[in-house]
Amino acid sequence: MIELFQKANLHKDRPAIVSNGNTYSYEDLLVRSSAVAANLLNKASDLNQARIAFLVPPSFEYTAVQWGIWAAGGIAVPLCVQHPLPSMEYVIEDSGSKVIIVHKDYQHVLQPLESRPGLSIIPLEEVFKMNSSPLPDIDLHRRAMMLYTSGTTNKPKGVVTTHGIIQSQITTLVEAWEWQKDDYILNILPLHHVHGIINVLSCALWSGACCEFHAKFEAKEVWSAILSGRMTLFMAVPTIYYKLINYWEGKNKKDRLLMSEAASKLRLMVSGSAALPVPVLEKWKSITGHTLLERYGMTEIGMGLSNSYRKERRPGYVGNPLPGVELRLADNDNNPVDKDKPGEIQIKGPCVFKEYWQKEEATREAFTKDGWFRTGDIAILHNGMYKILGRDSVDIIKSGGYKISALEIEDVLRGHKDIKDSAVIGLEDEEWGQVVAACLVSGQKALDFDEISKWLRARLPAYKIPRKYILQRKLPRNVLGKVTKNELKSLF
Numbered sequence: 001m002i003e004l005f006q007k008a009n010l011h012k013d014r015p016a017i018v019s020n021g022n023t024y025s026y027e028d029l030l031v032r033s034s035a036v037a038a039n040l041l042n043k044a045s046d047l048n049q050a051r052i053a054f055l056v057p058p059s060f061e062y063t064a065v066q067w068g069i070w071a072a073g074g075i076a077v078p079l080c081v082q083h084p085l086p087s088m089e090y091v092i093e094d095s096g097s098k099v100i101i102v103h104k105d106y107q108h109v110l111q112p113l114e115s116r117p118g119l120s121i122i123p124l125e126e127v128f129k130m131n132s133s134p135l136p137d138i139d140l141h142r143r144a145m146m147l148y149t150s151g152t153t154n155k156p157k158g159v160v161t162t163h164g165i166i167q168s169q170i171t172t173l174v175e176a177w178e179w180q181k182d183d184y185i186l187n188i189l190p191l192h193h194v195h196g197i198i199n200v201l202s203c204a205l206w207s208g209a210c211c212e213f214h215a216k217f218e219a220k221e222v223w224s225a226i227l228s229g230r231m232t233l234f235m236a237v238p239t240i241y242y243k244l245i246n247y248w249e250g251k252n253k254k255d256r257l258l259m260s261e262a263a264s265k266l267r268l269m270v271s272g273s274a275a276l277p278v279p280v281l282e283k284w285k286s287i288t289g290h291t292l293l294e295r296y297g298m299t300e301i302g303m304g305l306s307n308s309y310r311k312e313r314r315p316g317y318v319g320n321p322l323p324g325v326e327l328r329l330a331d332n333d334n335n336p337v338d339k340d341k342p343g344e345i346q347i348k349g350p351c352v353f354k355e356y357w358q359k360e361e362a363t364r365e366a367f368t369k370d371g372w373f374r375t376g377d378i379a380i381l382h383n384g385m386y387k388i389l390g391r392d393s394v395d396i397i398k399s400g401g402y403k404i405s406a407l408e409i410e411d412v413l414r415g416h417k418d419i420k421d422s423a424v425i426g427l428e429d430e431e432w433g434q435v436v437a438a439c440l441v442s443g444q445k446a447l448d449f450d451e452i453s454k455w456l457r458a459r460l461p462a463y464k465i466p467r468k469y470i471l472q473r474k475l476p477r478n479v480l481g482k483v484t485k486n487e488l489k490s491l492f
C-alpha cells in the first residue's frame with residue numbers, strides 16, 4: 001500500500017480536510033478514494049499507469065480523486081479550473097489521457113470535447129459512488145503524477161514524478177519544517193502545481209494534520225481564518241503576502257492589532273515560488289512578528305533549498321539544501337564554480353523528477369552527462385547560504401508565482417490577424433514579481449489592445465495575458481536577428 005495511505009490509516013478519526021463548510025476525516029478520505037479507485041478500475045485489476053485527467057476545484061473531492069487514481073495504479077493529471085479550454089485540451093492530448101473526471105460546475109467547459117472519439121468524460125458523482133474492489137500493489141517506481149510547467153520551449157511540458165519521488169519531496173519538508181499531526185494549514189493555492197499539491201496538501205496528509213481548502217485566494221478570507229486561531233501554518237507566494245499586507249493596511253488601528261496578534265500565534269509562515277522582496281519580508285515581520293521562511297523549489301525537483309526552521313532565516317537568501325538534496329553551482333561547461341562565484345543551481349537526489357512526458361530529448365538536455373538536473377537558476381553561496389541571482393533565460397517570466405514562457409505567448413499572438421510580429425518580456429513589478437508585457441508589430445497604425453487581451457483570454461490562462469502593450473514598427477534585433485529583449489524593456 002502507498003505509504004501516504006498507510007499513514008492515513010493511523011489517523012482515521014482525525015480531521016483530514018475542511019472544504020465547502022464540511023469536515024472530512026482520514027477515514028472518509030480512505031473510504032471515498034477506495035470507491036473512486038474501484039469505479040475507475042471497473043473490474044480491471046490495475047490501471048497500469050493510464051493517465052487520468054481531472055477537473056475538480058480544490059476540495060475534499062479533488063483529494064479523493066487524486067488518491068483514487070493512485071490507489072488504482074493510474075497517473076494523476078490535474079487540470080486547472082481557471083484555464084480556458086485550449087490550455088486544458090493541450091494537457092489532455094499531450095498526456096494521452098483517455099479519461100477525464102469532471103466536477104458538475106465545470107461540465108459545460110468540457111462539453112465541446114464530449115463527442116471526441118476515445119475520450120471518456122465521467123461526472124464526479126459517478127466515480128464517487130460507493131464501490132469496492134481489490135486494489136493493485138503500487139511500488140515506488142511507478143509513475144504517479146504529471147504536472148505541466150512552462151520552460152524555454154513554447155508549449156508546457158509534462159513533468160512526471162513517481163510515488164517514490166513524491167514521497168521524497170514530502171518527507172524532506174515534513175522533517176525540515178517539523179510537521180506534526182496537530183498542524184492546521186490553509187490551502188489557497190491552485191492545485192496543478194507542486195506548491196499547493198506537495199508542500200501544503202500532501203505534507204499535511206502525510207503528517208495526520210488538517211488542510212482547509214479555499215476555492216481561491218481572498219485576502220479577507222485568509223485574515224478571517226488567521227483571526228479564528230485555528231491555523232498553525234501558512235504557505236504562499238510573495239504576491240499573496242503583498243496582498244495580505246495591503247488588506248491589513250486598509251484596516252483601523254484596533255482591527256490591525258487583533259490581526260497582528262492572531263498571526264503572531266502561528267508556528268510557521270513560508271514563502272516561495274518566486275523571490276521574496278526584502279521590503280515585503282520586513283513589512284510582514286513588522287506586522288506579525290514572523291520572519292517568513294523563504295525556500296526555493298521547482299516543479300522538476302520539489303523543494304531544493306530552505307532557510308532554517310529553528311536557526312537563521314536570512315532576508316534575500318534561500319538557505320541551504322534540504323535533507324537528501326545534493327546541490328552544486330556550475331559554470332556554462334557544467335563544471336563546479338570556484339568558491340564565492342555565481343553558477344547555475346544543479347540538483348541530484350531522490351526528489352528529482354523522472355522525465356518530461358514523451359520528450360526524451362528535452363529530458364536528456366535537462367541533465368548533465370553525470371546526472372545533475374540543470375535548473376537554469378543562477379545562485380551564489382555567500383557566508384554559508386545560497387542567494388538566487390536570477391535566471392539564465394529572459395524567456396521565462398515569473399508572475400504571481402506562476403512560471404510563464406514568453407515564447408508560448410508570442411506563438412499564440414502570431415495567430416492574431418492584425419499581428420505580424422511580437423516579443424514578450426517580464427517587467428519588474430512590486431506586487432507580481434514580474435508582469436507580462438508585449439511589444440507588437442502590425443501592418444496597422446493602431447491596435448485595439450483590449451480586443452487583443454480578450455482574444456488571448458479565450459486561448460491562454462489569465463495569468464499569461466500581457467498587462468502592458470506597446471506598438472512598434474519593428475522589433476529591436478541583434479546582428480544574428482535575435483530580438484534584444486533587454487533593450488526592449490527600456491521601451492516600456
Ligand code: MCA
Pocket residue numbers: 188189190193194195196216217237239240272273274296297298299302399400401402403432434435436462463467
Ligand atoms: C492574476 N492576475 C494577474 C496574475 N494573476 N496579473 C498579472 N500577473 C499574474 N500572475 C490578474 C487577473 O487576471 C485579474 O485581472 C486580477 O489579477 C485578479 O485575478 P485573480 O485571479 O483574482 O487574482 P488573484 O486571486 O489575486 O491571484 C493572485 C494569486 C495567484 C493568488 C497570487 O496568481 C496565484 O494563485 N498564484 C500562485 C501560483 C502558484 O501556486 N505557483 C506555484 C508554481 P482582471 O481583473 O483584469 O482579470 S511554482 C511551484 O510550484 C514551485 C515548485 C515552487 O517553488 O513553489
Ligand code: AMP
Pocket residue numbers: 149150194271272273274275276294295296297298299300318375377388391398401402403
Ligand atoms: P515552477 O517551474 O513553476 O516550478 O517554478 C520554479 C521556478 O521558480 C524556479 O526555477 C525559480 O526560478 C523560481 N523560484 C522558486 N522559488 C524561488 C525563490 N524562493 N526565489 C527565487 N526564485 C524562486
